[in-house]
Amino acid sequence: MLQSTLSDLSKKDFTTAVFHQALLLYRANLLDVDHIRELMAAEFPEATARVKHRSTRAPKRRTKRTRARQYKPDDLLTPEKAARVLGLSAKTLANFRSAGGGPLFIKLANRTIRYRHADLKAFIEQGVKQNTSQY
Template sequence: MSTTRRFPSDLSTPEFTYVVVKILMMLYRANMLDLDHAQSILKAEFPKQMARRKRRRVSKLKRSSKRTRTFQYNPDDMLTPDKAAKVLSLSVKTLANMRSAGSGPIFIKMANRTIRYRYSDLEVFIANSAKHSTSQY
């Protein structure tokens, strides 16, 4: 006669859930378990909760709850074109076009053909780009 043991009787359901998730997190952090495998284990162990999660819809009008992280750079930090474009709120392509036309911020071309921008040069570019009226263009 085989008996299936779900969990110890002195362990409540929320405690059991906590233990299972904690073990999965430890295995995932130790690179012994990938995310897809962890999700399949959770689906097998908690089918109702995982099914309920699928039915929920996220409204497109809601803003994401992710916080945007603002980085503080030192004046001598060398930024890649991606980071410099984020600082200037431009696309990388626009920054490349400005670099080609000679109208953008000062850049440094390294020996291996990589482009870098000094953060202090970006601040100067922003300060020099400030205008009081449209006749100053």
Template sequence: MQSLLPNISKADFTYVVIQTLIMLYRADKLDVDHVQSILEAEFPKQMARKRRRRVGRFKRSSKRTGRPQYNSDDMLTPDKAAKVLSLSVKTLANMRSAGGGPVFLKLANRTIRYRYSDLEVFIANSAKQNTSQY
């Protein structure tokens, strides 16, 4: 195998190819069969060795695409509430401090919780038609 760049090592080239394939696979641009065919074309000796040891195919877990489903009366931690709102936990804390954020509950020992229904109301009330409605 000869690299197009003369100053790059074989290990660095291999690393770049593998990382690019992983990135394209995670972005759903390539499936497992395409990744395998590219690897076999680039690294025939290594893939011939690994073909004997291979046990099974990669499986995509359903956790990657599944979003947690909450009931309207569920009490969420600030971490989970921040994920629902697509905000950072720090931004949510700043909103709690300054006001203007979603309604929250302060329980014993400084425990903060958000009702899922309150988060839905906050999202619905935050809808704007244009930038002059702030």
């Protein structure tokens, strides 16, 4: 109805004008929110349905929740899992293996490296110091 008289406006400009007029009427207490919703549903049924659908959907989680894995002392961990336990990178563990001074590891096959969880805990306990003079 109003759109036919304002045919030279783009759809976006027309929608902006309708919202602006509705807001002015609401502020003047000539329209209430329920009446505005009814008008919007009549003029823009697909937009109203889309908004209702969005509001009922559960919000997406931004990060994946993971529970801390509990390992047994004899569990054999890959370098990636061992690095996660120690808070290091897998590359740092590889450097430790090459240069020495890191946690004990097991070489099972040609390139298969594993770490016992108990050895990782012992490595952590070995690094506990009370002050900087104990290095």
